[in-house]
Amino acid sequence: MSTPLLTVAGVRSGYGDLIVLHDVDITVHDGEIVAILGSNGAGKSTLLKSIVGLLRTRSGHIDGAGVRLTGLPTEAIARAGIILVPEGRQLFSTMSVMENLLLGGHLNRRQHRNDSQLDQVFELFPILKERRRQVAGSMSGGQQQMLAIGRALMARPKVLLLDEPSLGLAPIVLGQVFEALATLRTLGVTTLLVEQNAMMTLAFADRAYVLERGRVVVEGKAADLANDPRIQQAYLGLGSHTA
Ligand SMILES: Nc1ncnc2c1ncn2[C@@H]1O[C@H](COP(=O)(O)OP(=O)(O)OP(=O)(O)O)[C@@H](O)[C@H]1O
């Protein structure tokens, strides 16, 4: 397989005295959609925060898009093309859809690049084109999630990091968001996706890792994990569940 676009190697990370991630190894190759699964508090968001430099790693290293990310400030990591859609979306809710998208593109210096990227985002999420003049905060949760992903795509990510895009969405919009995520593959966007909604995620991811108490306890092809009865019972909320 090609050289990884993102490598997390032996990473320990946490908050103050609390070490959350222990010796985590993860790789994402060019064009792959890789999922991180795990229950509440497993360390999924901590992993993404460590990758984008919101949290300093205690040991190990992280490389992305050919750059050693460890120790770099968050803006430098974003400029290297490692773009996070955070938990809870963090849109500019009083600004329009269009303004939010253009802010996402501010890392691109040349206007014509923004125009072509905007066309691609509108193709992926036609609803954003329709609603481009609407105030972001007045849209539904699903539409806001599409906007958050669209805004990240405006930065032309080399690696897109998504933190629980399905969180709090009604089942009907959930399907739409997952369909859009599956379309990311056709755009060739390399994606690391954190999700609790394991079955829907394994249906379109290439590979997945399961985090448990800050450690990778299972990794493999998504299709294999989806069919593994142990995984189904322990991590995917099927059968006897004790969480
Ligand atoms: N800012 C913080 N300060 C201190 N501890 C934190 C902080 N954020 C998270 N933690 C702790 O780190 C651990 C991992 O949290 P994290 O948010 O990474 O989990 P998660 O897998 O993303 O869970 P969820 O599915 O609920 O989003 C938890 O024990 C949590 O309480």
Ligand SMILES: [Mg+2]
């Ligand atoms: Mg989280």
